Amino acid sequence: MDGASHPSVRSTCPYCGVGCGVKLRADGAGGLSVKGDPDHPANRGRLCSKGHALGQTVGLEDRLLTPHVHGTKASWDEALTLVAQRFSDTIAKHGPDSVAFYVSGQLLTEDYYVANKLMKGFIGSANIDTNSRLCMASTVAGHKRAFGTDTVPGTYEDLEQADLVVLTGSNLAWCHPVLYQRLAAARKERGTKIVVIDPRRTATCDIADLHLKLKLGTDVALFNGLLAHLGKTGALDAQFLKTHTSGIDEAITAASADDPATTGLDPADIARFYAMFAATERTVTVFSQGVNQSTSGTDKVNAILNCHLATGRIGKPGMGPFSVTGQPNAMGGRETGGLSNMLAVHLDLETAEHRTAVQTFWSAPRIAKRPGLKAVDMFQAVAEGRIKALWIACTNPAVSMPDADAVRAAIKGCDFTVVSDITGQTDTARLAHVLLPATGWGEKDGTVTNSDRTISRQRAALPAPGLARPDWAIFTEVGRRMGWQDAFDYAAPSEIFREHAALSGIAARLGRDFDISGLADLTDADYDALAPTRWPVTAARAGGRFFGDGRFFTPDGRARILPVRQRAPAAKRTARYPFRLNTGRTRDQWHTMTRTGLASRLARHLAEPFLQLHPQDATALNLHPADIAQVQSPHGTALLRVLISDDATLGAPFAPIHWTGETAPAARIDTLIAPACDPISGQPESKASVIAIERFDAA
Ligand code: SF4
Numbered sequence: 209m210d211g212a213s214h215p216s217v218r219s220t221c222p223y224c225g226v227g228c229g230v231k232l233r234a235d236g237a238g239g240l241s242v243k244g245d246p247d248h249p250a251n252r253g254r255l256c257s258k259g260h261a262l263g264q265t266v267g268l269e270d271r272l273l274t275p276h277v278h279g280t281k282a283s284w285d286e287a288l289t290l291v292a293q294r295f296s297d298t299i300a301k302h303g304p305d306s307v308a309f310y311v312s313g314q315l316l317t318e319d320y321y322v323a324n325k326l327m328k329g330f331i332g333s334a335n336i337d338t339n340s341r342l343c344m345a346s347t348v349a350g351h352k353r354a355f356g357t358d359t360v361p362g363t364y365e366d367l368e369q370a371d372l373v374v375l376t377g378s379n380l381a382w383c384h385p386v387l388y389q390r391l392a393a394a395r396k397e398r399g400t401k402i403v404v405i406d407p408r409r410t411a412t413c414d415i416a417d418l419h420l421k422l423k424l425g426t427d428v429a430l431f432n433g434l435l436a437h438l439g440k441t442g443a444l445d446a447q448f449l450k451t452h453t454s455g456i457d458e459a460i461t462a463a464s465a466d467d468p469a470t471t472g473l474d475p476a477d478i479a480r481f482y483a484m485f486a487a488t489e490r491t492v493t494v495f496s497q498g499v500n501q502s503t504s505g506t507d508k509v510n511a512i513l514n515c516h517l518a519t520g521r522i523g524k525p526g527m528g529p530f531s532v533t534g535q536p537n538a539m540g541g542r543e544t545g546g547l548s549n550m551l552a553v554h555l556d557l558e559t560a561e562h563r564t565a566v567q568t569f570w571s572a573p574r575i576a577k578r579p580g581l582k583a584v585d586m587f588q589a590v591a592e593g594r595i596k597a598l599w600i601a602c603t604n605p606a607v608s609m610p611d612a613d614a615v616r617a618a619i620k621g622c623d624f625t626v627v628s629d630i631t632g633q634t635d636t637a638r639l640a641h642v643l644l645p646a647t648g649w650g651e652k653d654g655t656v657t658n659s660d661r662t663i664s665r666q667r668a669a670l671p672a673p674g675l676a677r678p679d680w681a682i683f684t685e686v687g688r689r690m691g692w693q694d695a696f697d698y699a700a701p702s703e704i705f706r707e708h709a710a711l712s713g714i715a716a717r718l719g720r721d722f723d724i725s726g727l728a729d730l731t732d733a734d735y736d737a738l739a740p741t742r743w744p745v746t747a748a749r750a751g752g753r754f755f756g757d758g759r760f761f762t763p764d765g766r767a768r769i770l771p772v773r774q775r776a777p778a779a780k781r782t783a784r785y786p787f788r789l790n791t792g793r794t795r796d797q798w799h800t801m802t803r804t805g806l807a808s809r810l811a812r813h814l815a816e817p818f819l820q821l822h823p824q825d826a827t828a829l830n831l832h833p834a835d836i837a838q839v840q841s842p843h844g845t846a847l848l849r850v851l852i853s854d855d856a857t858l859g860a861p862f863a864p865i866h867w868t869g870e871t872a873p874a875a876r877i878d879t880l881i882a883p884a885c886d887p888i889s890g891q892p893e894s895k896a897s898v899i900a901i902e903r904f905d906a907a
Contacts, residue, residue: 217669218245220656221259222314222649223798225533226250226386227658228259229740232650232669240266240650240669249740250364250658256385257796257810264807266650266670272632273674276643284675287642288682291599292689294624298597299331304574308335308586308595311546312603313343313535316654316666318704319679320537320544322696323601324552326687327580328545329572330695334557334580335595337548338541339603341583342892343534346500348542348550349889350509351531354517354768356761357554357721358542361754362492362528363660363742368394369526372401372488374481376427376512377498381411382795384496384532384659388412401488403481405430406498407790408820408862409855420481422471424788424860425896427499429774431511433468434482435460438518443486448520452758455769459514462771470774485515490526497534497792501894505886507772514769522767523755532659539657543722544708548580549890553708553715554722565714570695582890584610584883591618599626601679602646604800606635607868610892611843612878628682634802635868645676649803652678654701655738663724664740680704702735716746721754721761777896778884785841785898787825788860789880792895797866805871817867817875819848819901822856829901838904839863841897844879847904861901865894 214234221228229248233241242262246253275287282290298306309327311320320338327336351358367373368390380388392415394400404416407424422430438444439460449456468478485491493516499508513529521527533539545552555562557579567575581589587609589595598619609615619625619639627640630648637643650670657663672678677685680701687696698704706728713725726745730738742751760767781788796813798804805811819837821829831837835850848863856862863877882897 217667218665219650219667219669220536220664221255221262222536222803223258224384225535225538225659226384227536227656227662227664228255228386229664230255230259230262234669238266238268238670239263248664250662251386254386254389257813258798258804261804261807261810264809265803267806268673269806270631270633271673272630272637272643272645273676274645275675276632278641284677287644288685288689291626291642292686295597295686296690298624302596304331304333305335305580306595307331307333307597308581308589309599309601310583310586310603310605311336311338311601313338313340313538313541314602315541315679316537316652316656316701317540317544317708318654318701319683320541320546321704321708322680322683322687322698324545325570326683326696328551328576329567329570329574330687330690330692332574332576334548334576334578335586336546336580337583337586338546339583339605339608340535340538340541341547341890342501342608342894343497344500344531344538345547345582345889345891346502346505346886347509347531348547349506350513353506353510353770354513355755356763359721359754359761360531360659360661361523362530363753364390366492366526366528366530367391367494369490370400370492371490371526372403372484374403374405374485374491374493375412376405376493376495377500378494378496378532379406379410379412379792380494380532381414383534383793385795387532391415401484403484407857407860411795418477418480418484420473420477421857422473424790424857425502425777426471426774427508428504428511428772429466429468429470430478431515432463432466432772432774433478434485434515435463435511435518437482438486438515441486444518445520448758449518452760453517453767453769455771456518458771459769462773466774489521491521492526492528492530494530494532496532498895500891502891502896503778503884503886503893504775505891506888507775510770511772514772517767517769523753528753537656539659539661540655543657548582553712554720555715555718562718565718566711569711569714572695582885584885584890584892587615587618590622595622597624598622599628600636601628604634604636604802604868606639607800607876607878609878610881610883610894612876613844628679630676631802634800644682645674646682647672647676647678651676654680655705657743660742662740662742665738700732702730702732705735706730719761726750778893779882779896779898781898785900787899787901789839789841789877789897789899790857790860790862790895791865791877791881792862794864794866797864799866800868801866801871814864817848817864817872817877818851820851820853820856820862822858822861823852823854824858825861826850826852829903831903836904837901839880840900841880841882843882844876846877846880847874
């Protein structure tokens with residue numbers, strides 16, 4: 209068959225949480241052409257540079273094509289039997305909490321569902337966590353504290369209908385480029401005002417009316433100052449507060465105790481921002497990793513939510529707090545219970561009624577009764593020998609976790625490690641006892657949920673290479689071999705999706721937000737043809753916003769406005785470590801470059817790791833453009849090319865996260881990051897580790 213005769217297949221981009229629709233066409237020689245899908249509501253045909261280059265990333269170079277046991281090729285039967293036996297033996301000897309799964313926001317919802325069911329319902333532990341813990345766990349915790357559930361209130365259209373968009377801790381231009389394009393177009397059309405809150409000047413500032421270059425980590429002081437200002441100037445929505453919320457007085461008292469001057473901003477700029485917010489009803493506040501990746505991330509989220517709840521600006525067109533997720537299926541992981549402190553379908557592990565409902569639905573022999581280990585704690589437990597069998601699916605923690613050298617040593621020392629992935633060449637895969645080849649994007653079928661709750665299909669346009677299998681099928685086979693044949697008898701992702709949708713109906717009856725019960729009776733053909741659909745989806749309703757009626761998912765139906773206070777990052781600057789390291793993404797790379805590193809055109813933007821330094825810091829350190837800086841933290845050392853720019857923050861240089869042991873062994877910044885976490889969300893503080901910098905002299 210020649211290329212033109214291959215059918216076009218609709219799917220979804222595997223990178224960021226915007227969740228753009230793509231149209232794929234196989235060329236018959238293993239290649240793929242990729243175009244934006246004009247009918248997908250997230251992007252209407254647009255794609256960013258990463259999406260455009262997807263076709264360059266589907267080659268079979270470095271692909272894992274067959275299972276391996278202890279470095280030797282094995283049959284699926286040998287490998288799966290060994291995995292099931294070692295997990296079963298470990299559980300029998302040391303109990304269910306001696307095993308763990310560490311999974312990924314790259315997994316599809318169906319993969320997540322089966323992995324979570326196996327761990328929480330059948331093994332009976334909640335030791336399943338996801339790399340999304342590093343991305344948006346603070347938002348989940350903040351949502352649950354304020355709303356009673358992890359509910360994203362708004363939609364992408366709200367950004368286009370707003371009169372003011374506040375972007376805080378979000379470099380939308382590089383990290384969610386198509387959403388940025390939509391916002392930029394709306395600004396051109398209707399004059400949307402834009403405020404960017406970020407300690408460094410990013411590309412997003414190109415469309416900002418006001419950039420608040422605050423001191424790193426002072427977001428709570430800024431938003432607490434805003435709440436106090438709204439209270440003082442009569443800008444609160446008294447009726448909404450009285451009818452639909454609780455806690456405003458305590459929150460304002462706490463907010464008033466913080467001083468916005470802590471931010472280091474010009475008081476006139478602070479006053480301008482506060483006046484803009486107070487005067488603009490249609491305001492959306494977008495937040496992302498700059499807020500979440502902090503030891504006070506949950507409080508930062510609640511400080512933002514407080515301002516929207518206090519003004520009643522939530523759940524209506526063009527207004528509301530809006531978290532944008534980093535990964536293609538971070539939301540699907542939240543929906544299926546892929547985080548160790550969640551059950552499934554937004555039900556709570558701590559609530560007996562919820563546990564019973566899920567256990568009964570699954571006909572499970574047991575159910576996890578308490579939260580499991582969050583990512584950083586999980587690898588600590590591996591290091592201490594408390595976790596004796598570990599399965600890592602579709603992610604690369606040996607280079608993406610904080611204090612990565614310690615994580616690498618922990619994985620290396622684990623009694624039994626399984627890695628299922630598309631390649632056996634990652635730093636993590638090289639440490640595995642058993643390697644299981646998984647199908648990748650373009651080869652697998654299932655669903656993902658993007659940042660505005662839209663469920664989209666990922667569809668296969670290419671055949672599975674070698675012996676690779678979908679992740680859901682691998683977990684299913686291990687579940688069957690562990691003795692639970694009936695519970696894990698799935699033959700297709702459509703069967704899993706229907707079960708997930710049916711379970712959501714039970715959650716809805718228990719008063720939870722996540723409800724896609726309207727999709728529980730899809731035929732296989734309906735599932736194949738499923739168009740992008742925003743949840744909730746019941747027989748009577750599809751899509752829309754939450755909270756427009758002022759009802760929340762707390763026991764009394766009221767949102768909680770929480771008293772929060774500014775706190776400094778956990779690590780203290782010292783004479784030995786006088787700087788803070790801010791980290792983040794670049795425009796054209798993704799995570800540890802496993803996929804984007806394959807597209808040569810993406811390397812043209814920024815070809816090597818770097819340290820972006822403020823000119824005053826560079827002068828003080830006697831560093832010049834293109835010098836090599838040696839960066840040291842209490843946890844590790846990296847060598848980075850110096851890039852001097854006014855965009856950087858004084859005292860807090862920036863380095864991108866992408867380069868790893870495979871791509872730049874001397875420039876791994878993962879080794880520099882402290883494993884300090886938010887006490888509520890367990891999310892690591894990836895943007896405020898303390899470092900020392902000096903010129904590297906090769907001689
Ligand atoms: Fe993919 Fe995100 Fe770019 Fe859309 S904006 S094409 S989802 S990386």
